[in-house]
Amino acid sequence: MCRLMLYLGPEATLSALIVEPEHSLIRQSVHSKEREEPLNGDGFGIGWYASEHNAEPAVFRSITPAWNNRNLQNLARVVASDCVLAHVRAATQSSGVNDANCHPFRWRQYLCMHNGDVANFRVVRRKLLETVCDEAFSNVYGSTDSEHFFALFIDSLLGLDETDPALRMAHALARSISRALDLVRTTGAGSDSYLNVAISDGEHAVVSRFTDEVGGVPESLYYFSGQLYPDVGPNARRKGTQAVIVSSERLTADVGWVEVPPGQIIILRRDRAPQFVDARTARPLAPPAGARAAGKSAA
């Protein structure tokens, strides 16, 4: 179990996104509110896109806690990006604390991070790896369920014809969730999976909020759409771009935060309001009730 945050919008400093908010991810690394255990101190990772210099996103990861990492504080102050993923980790017993196990994970232009767990993973791991293509297999360097789930996503994405990049990611994520559940089922496991997964290609993003526990509630997930943070870009080059943050916990007391409904995937694009699809089928859904009000509040 961990905490995560994804930002898509005009260029903003990492600091504005992960340090300054009153209940920032850095704060959540010590005192998360919506987990039984408030601590997420088993390393962290930040991924961001700096398209001017390179298409491939940068990743900064460390096994030391986010709250006391001087390098992170320095970077956050000076690095700005229009697409940022950040994650603080609470390691489960089965997978060790090392750099290879820190989120976000990268493949080509994609970054992936996860909050939750794949049920019965010690057994599922092997079966999962058997089902993916070599490309996806070769991208696994560590031992977390999260990185293995990402291999499922890579394999699913490569098998899809969909040309709209955001929809392709959404379908791949939904398919990966279904495949993961099927794999767990074949191991005869009774326990349940929790799959809050955030994936981006730098221009679009998809984030799921999901569990298959009967009567269970998935890990918390919220989004905020609108002008939460100042655009720091030199020429505000993406005028009119809508900013969206998706986060395990509300970063501020602003009323504009809306819960992502259980069982759904939120789809983010630069040029329009968030869309919602079913987390297993990718079938389009109506926006959550609070979305309209939120949009207003944020306007």
Add this chain to the structure above:
Amino acid sequence: MCRLMLYLGPEATLSALIVEPEHSLIRQSVHSKEREEPLNGDGFGIGWYASEHNAEPAVFRSITPAWNNRNLQNLARVVASDCVLAHVRAATQSSGVNDANCHPFRWRQYLCMHNGDVANFRVVRRKLLETVCDEAFSNVYGSTDSEHFFALFIDSLLGLDETDPALRMAHALARSISRALDLVRTTGAGSDSYLNVAISDGEHAVVSRFTDEVGGVPESLYYFSGQLYPDVGPNARRKGTQAVIVSSERLTADVGWVEVPPGQIIILRRDRAPQFVDARTARPLAPPAGARAAGKSAA
């Protein structure tokens, strides 16, 4: 503010001392009970004496949290010692998280660790260094108030004629506390110092519980005297040796734990019951009320 533990007794594994107790120091690194902020995740350190192979104690320190450090878990399982100091750190803002700032600190055969803070340290630091001898000065490698306090102790110890090693350490600690308070006073600081300090030479140990805050209560400190842990030594070579643990928090629910009274230093020797002296004057005091009962309970 931090948590600390010191053990003097027959040989025991580090694991028995810092991992296995139900409220062990490892547990306190995540969930300390007697601090407002339960987290002590800014590194840790273990010091121990292995007299067979070397008179100088070994120190193992890391800036990663104690609770997830695999090397610590491995060491704890196989290393045994008859004198162990362990510390989990909650860094204050002023001093960074790096190896040089992790406790315990070492000088010759002495190890020192600290829970608390020296008031107005940013100003006191310089004055303090001016008052100590070159030997003490040269032993400072980092920027914590704790390591600087240890320099005061080194300087005080070198200036004492007392031949009984335990009393010499107790007098040096009392003198260091007085000197620290004097130094704070000369800077005109109104804020208060907290000085729970544990020092050992491998055969004896002294631990203070102290604050000069008016009406204030020092950081918590307990001791347990008796057979808490099994002697793991191959030939129980120190037969009859009494085991004593001094710890920021009770490690177990055993009724034998006794509070070290505020304003006192507890003195440990291998061959007799703990003694108590005044933290500023080193004047002998009667044992605390619970001591006798505790001795019985532990017998």
Add this chain to the structure above:
Amino acid sequence: MCRLMLYLGPEATLSALIVEPEHSLIRQSVHSKEREEPLNGDGFGIGWYASEHNAEPAVFRSITPAWNNRNLQNLARVVASDCVLAHVRAATQSSGVNDANCHPFRWRQYLCMHNGDVANFRVVRRKLLETVCDEAFSNVYGSTDSEHFFALFIDSLLGLDETDPALRMAHALARSISRALDLVRTTGAGSDSYLNVAISDGEHAVVSRFTDEVGGVPESLYYFSGQLYPDVGPNARRKGTQAVIVSSERLTADVGWVEVPPGQIIILRRDRAPQFVDARTARPLAPPAGARAAGKSAA
């Protein structure tokens, strides 16, 4: 490519084994002599057996270089053992520098370390994992060819009936080498494997010196049998035990060092002189020519 050292004999301090020799492993981490590239600075690991306290060996690993690690220096001074494995790493491009990729690797009472590489590993990896049992599969946490080779060993060992533990290990190692070469061959790779592998259970050890490169010479490997280091054990409890060191490079200028012949596995037991078997078939071989002289020199 890396450097490794294994010790089996009366109890000795880690310091006597890996720090003090004039061309110690610590020295080899900076200035190895028998590699084109003298540097082995991508982390290190030490494994040792402390049977009094625990049957499972301890492992201390770090991604910082061995030559400047204070914790290692401290440990080496005070820890003694009668079976030690030590490794300094020069990471290959394909596998990252993180704790999970540091040698030695552990499974049950076994420790394994490797100097060399499995040819075409990026392709072989997947095929290799398909051939091993779940127990072996589950022991893989990182992405090195070395740890995957160890999975082959585990799988081979579990499939053997041999009751002599040293011979069982030797057969399992030989079988693993054959299996690895077969796997490489099925990928159509022309490049060659280098397999200097050291494995111990604390009482016995096997070390291979092998390459299948046509006309190639395997990585260097030497052994020394006799009284190189003082027995530090309190009661010299293993009187008469012969000490043997196997090392990538000669640790001293002593004439007693003998080259392990290419294509062979050296088998170490506490109670007799080293034995030699073929690295692929485990068929017994005569000791190398220098062995007798060496034995004398060391006597």
Add this chain to the structure above:
Amino acid sequence: MCRLMLYLGPEATLSALIVEPEHSLIRQSVHSKEREEPLNGDGFGIGWYASEHNAEPAVFRSITPAWNNRNLQNLARVVASDCVLAHVRAATQSSGVNDANCHPFRWRQYLCMHNGDVANFRVVRRKLLETVCDEAFSNVYGSTDSEHFFALFIDSLLGLDETDPALRMAHALARSISRALDLVRTTGAGSDSYLNVAISDGEHAVVSRFTDEVGGVPESLYYFSGQLYPDVGPNARRKGTQAVIVSSERLTADVGWVEVPPGQIIILRRDRAPQFVDARTARPLAPPAGARAAGKSAA
């Protein structure tokens, strides 16, 4: 002894500066050519100015070697700056490897790094600290001679009235060198100091090449003035700005590299050619003989 590099010019990626050159600083961390010992593996640090987002420079430091640090590789790819300082460390025995001892050091808008050593530092340290103001004293967090030398610089700078910022830095550096030599002399030390020191405020920089060893040659130092690397800035906002690199070793085979003469300080400004002053008096000197040719070659 270490290796360092400073860049002042149009915006360039860290990668173009410290990774891509054929004999880059990363390469020098493993294989420096102009030191007896080619290895600089005891940590590294990068400092850079990102004036759009923050006046204070960012610093990224680590105790792991530069050559295998994934975070550094990632950062280098996406971070661009018009003023960069980079350093790879070879720790001397007296000061440990920890983050506080990694260069560059920071105070306000200034960054400082050092290659060399202050003679007899264990004794000089204390005397040096006694001579500096509180502001300079409080900026010392570790135990290197380099960071203490920086305290001398801070103290010297604060005592100067010079209004031209580049000249002020040059005078402060020259004064610091003189003061350091005086301090060494008062300790009666016969050994000699090596003071290649680079300091910048983001807009100007000064770098000394100095030793007071009789008949000695200071550590190597070169500069390159002209178009070595492509300007990556989005709008080439500093058109006409001259790029200068100062480096312990030539980064390329380009003939334009000129040796900084022994005993001199090179002064860099954005709007004109490098100037040279005496390292002890800051008295202006003629440019070195190669400077004109170099300027032409680079044009």
